[in-house]
Amino acid sequence: MTTRRMKSAPEPSATADPGKPLDGRESQLLLIARKLFASNGFDRTSLRDIAEEAKITKAALYYYFPNKDALYERVVLESLETLVNVVSAAVAEQKTPTDRVLAYMRASADFLDGRRDQWLAGSNAFWQGPQNERRQMAIKLRDTYEKMLRQCIMDGIVTGEFRPVDAGMAGRFLLSTLNHLARWHKPGGRLTAHEVMEQFVSMALYGLVATPAKG
Amino acid sequence: MTTRRMKSAPEPSATADPGKPLDGRESQLLLIARKLFASNGFDRTSLRDIAEEAKITKAALYYYFPNKDALYERVVLESLETLVNVVSAAVAEQKTPTDRVLAYMRASADFLDGRRDQWLAGSNAFWQGPQNERRQMAIKLRDTYEKMLRQCIMDGIVTGEFRPVDAGMAGRFLLSTLNHLARWHKPGGRLTAHEVMEQFVSMALYGLVATPAKG
Numbered sequence: 001m002t003t004r005r006m007k008s009a010p011e012p013s014a015t016a017d018p019g020k021p022l023d024g025r026e027s028q029l030l031l032i033a034r035k036l037f038a039s040n041g042f043d044r045t046s047l048r049d050i051a052e053e054a055k056i057t058k059a060a061l062y063y064y065f066p067n068k069d070a071l072y073e074r075v076v077l078e079s080l081e082t083l084v085n086v087v088s089a090a091v092a093e094q095k096t097p098t099d100r101v102l103a104y105m106r107a108s109a110d111f112l113d114g115r116r117d118q119w120l121a122g123s124n125a126f127w128q129g130p131q132n133e134r135r136q137m138a139i140k141l142r143d144t145y146e147k148m149l150r151q152c153i154m155d156g157i158v159t160g161e162f163r164p165v166d167a168g169m170a171g172r173f174l175l176s177t178l179n180h181l182a183r184w185h186k187p188g189g190r191l192t193a194h195e196v197m198e199q200f201v202s203m204a205l206y207g208l209v210a211t212p213a214k215g
Numbered sequence: 216m217t218t219r220r221m222k223s224a225p226e227p228s229a230t231a232d233p234g235k236p237l238d239g240r241e242s243q244l245l246l247i248a249r250k251l252f253a254s255n256g257f258d259r260t261s262l263r264d265i266a267e268e269a270k271i272t273k274a275a276l277y278y279y280f281p282n283k284d285a286l287y288e289r290v291v292l293e294s295l296e297t298l299v300n301v302v303s304a305a306v307a308e309q310k311t312p313t314d315r316v317l318a319y320m321r322a323s324a325d326f327l328d329g330r331r332d333q334w335l336a337g338s339n340a341f342w343q344g345p346q347n348e349r350r351q352m353a354i355k356l357r358d359t360y361e362k363m364l365r366q367c368i369m370d371g372i373v374t375g376e377f378r379p380v381d382a383g384m385a386g387r388f389l390l391s392t393l394n395h396l397a398r399w400h401k402p403g404g405r406l407t408a409h410e411v412m413e414q415f416v417s418m419a420l421y422g423l424v425a426t427p428a429k430g
Contacts, residue, residue, distance in 0.1 A: 098424060153423070162423045169414045170423060172399070173392060176415075180391035199384045200391075207422030208368070208377045208385060209313060 026064050029054055031117075033065075033075050038120035042072065072134050079122035080141035083111055088148060097156030101174070102201055104149050108178050109197035112185070119182055146171060174204055241279050244269055246332075248280075248290050253335035257287065287349050294337035295356035298326055303363060312371030316389070317416055319364050323393050324412035327400070334397055361386060389419055 032053045036045040047068060051061040065071050090107035094100045112119050122138075150171040156162035162170075177200045185193050247268045251260040262283060266276040280286050305322035309315045327334050337353075365386040371377035377385075392415045400408050 101423075156423070160425060163421070163425045165418060165423060166414060169411065170418060172395075172411075173415050173418050176395035177388060177391045179398075180387075180395050183394075184387070196384065196387075199381060200388050203380060203385060203388050203419065203422075205422055205424045206378070207418075207420055207424075208316075208371070208380060209420045209422075210375060210378045 029061065029064055030074055033071050034079075034117040034121045037075055038117040042068075042076070042121070047071075069132070069134060072138075075118075075121050076138055077134065077141065079115070079118040080138055080145070082115070082118070083108070083122070084141055084145050084148075086111060087145065091148060091152065097152050097159060097161050098205060100152040101149070101156070101205065104152060105174060105178065105197050105201045106194060109181070109193040112178075112182055112193040113187070116187055123179070123182060146175065149174060174201075177201075177204065244276065244279055245289060248286050249294075249332040249336045252290055253332040257283075257291070257336070262286075284347070284349060287353075290333075290336050291353055292349065292356065294330070294333040295353055295360070297330070297333070298323070298337070299356055299360050299363075301326060302360065306363060306367065312367050312374060312376050313420060315367040316364070316371070316420065319367060320389060320393065320412050320416045321409060324396070324408040327393075327397055327408040328402070331402055338394070338397060361390065364389060389416075392416075392419065 029050065033045070033050050036049055036053065040049075047061055047065070048058060050065075050071075051058045054061070065074070087104055087107045090103040091100045094103045150167050153162060153165070153167040153170045157164055157167060178197070181193055181196060181200075185196060244265065248260070248265050251264055251268065255264075262276055262280070263273060265280075265286075266273045269276070280289070302319055302322045305318040306315045309318045365382050368377060368380070368382040368385045372379055372382060393412070396408055396411060396415075400411060
C-alpha cells in the first residue's frame with residue numbers, strides 16, 4: 001500500500017497564465033495561501049495574512065496576486081483541476097466498473113495524502129469564495145469529478161455487476177466517506193488516507209453483512 | 216417511511232437547572248440560539264446577535280443566560296444528550312446486530328429531520344466552544360453516541376452476522392454518511408434524511424456489488 005507523494009502537475013494548467021513562469025517566490029506564496037485557506041478557509045484569510053506569513057509587504061504580494069480572486073483561481077481552481085485529471089487518469093486505466101470505483105476512491109485518497117492543503121483549500125473555498133465566473137468554473141470542475149463516479153456506478157448497474165441502486169445516491173454515499181475522511185484524518189496518523197479508504201471502499205462494495213441477504 | 220417530528224425531551228435534562236422552569240421567553244431564546252449556532256457556528260455567534268434577533272436588550276438576555284457557556288450547556292449539551300437518549304432507546308428495542316445498526320442510523324436521521332438546528336448547533340459547536348469541563352462533557356456524550364454504534368458492529372462480528380472488519384473503522388464509515396448528510400441535505404427536499412439513510416444503510420450493510428465476492 002503506497003502513499004504517492006505527488007508532485008505539482010507537470011503540464012501548465014489551463015487556469016494559470018501561460019506567459020508568466022512560476023518563480024520560487026510565487027510557488028512559496030501559493031504554498032502559504034493553500035495552507036491558510038486549508039486551515040482558516042478562503043473567506044477568513046486576507047491578503048495581509050498571506051503577506052505576513054511570507055514576510056513580504058502587501059505591495060510585493062500584489063505583484064504576484066493583485067486580489068483574492070487571482071488566488072482563488074490559482075489555489076482553488078488548480079486544485080480541483082488537478083484532482084479531476086489525476087482521478088480520471090486512474091479510472092481510465094481500469095476495465096471493470098468495480099475496478100474503476102476502486103481506482104477513483106484510491107486516487108482521491110492519494111490526493112488527500114499527497115496534497116492535503118490543496119484538497120482542504122479547494123473544498124473549504126468551495127462553499128465560500130467569489131460569486132462570479134471563477135466560482136462557476138469551480139462548480140463545473142466539482143460536477144465533472146462527481147459525475148465520473150456516478151458514471152462508474154451506472155456502468156456497473158448496466159453490466160449487472162452492481163445492485164440496481166440509485167446511482168446518484170450511491171455516488172453521494174461513496175463521496176461521504178471521502179469528504180468526511182478529509183475532516184477527521186490527520187497526516188502522520190496510524191493509517192494513511194489511502195489505507196483507510198481501502199477499508200471503506202471494501203465495506204461499500206461488499207457490505208458489512210457476511211451472509212448475502214440482499215435487501 | 217415516517218419523519219417523526221420529535222418534541223423536546225419530556226424529562227428534565229441533567230444539564231438543565233431543575234429549579235428554573237422553562238418559560239416562553241427562555242424557549243424562544245433557546246430556539247434562536249440553536250438557529251444561530253446552526254447557521255453561523257458557536258464561535259461566530261455573540262450574545263448580542265441573539266438579543267438582536269429576539270428583539271430584547273442584552274440585559275434582558277443576561278437574566279436567562281449570563282454568558283455563552285450557559286448557552287453551550289443548554290444548546291450543545293442538551294442536544295447531544297437528547298441524541299444519545301433517543302438513539303439508545305431505538306437500539307435497545309432491536310434484537311439482532313443488523314437491526315440495531317439500522318435502528319441507530321434511522322433514529323439519527325430522524326433526529327436530523329426533526330431537530331435539524333439542534334443537530335447542527337451540536338456538531339458545529341463540537342469543534343469550537345469553550346475549553347472547559349462543559350466541553351469535556353460534550354466529548355463524553357459524543358463518545359457514548361459513537362461507542363453505541365461500534366458495540367452494535369462488534370456484536371455482529373462476534374455472532375458472525377458481519378464480516379470481520381475493524382469495528383472502529385466500520386463505525387467511522389457509517390457515521391461519515393450521517394455527518395455528511397447533515398451538510399448537504401436540505402429540509403423540504405425530494406427525500407427526507409430518513410429516506411436517504413434507508414438507501415445508505417442498505418448499501419453499507421449489503422454492498423454495491425451484486426455478486427457476493429467478499430473482498
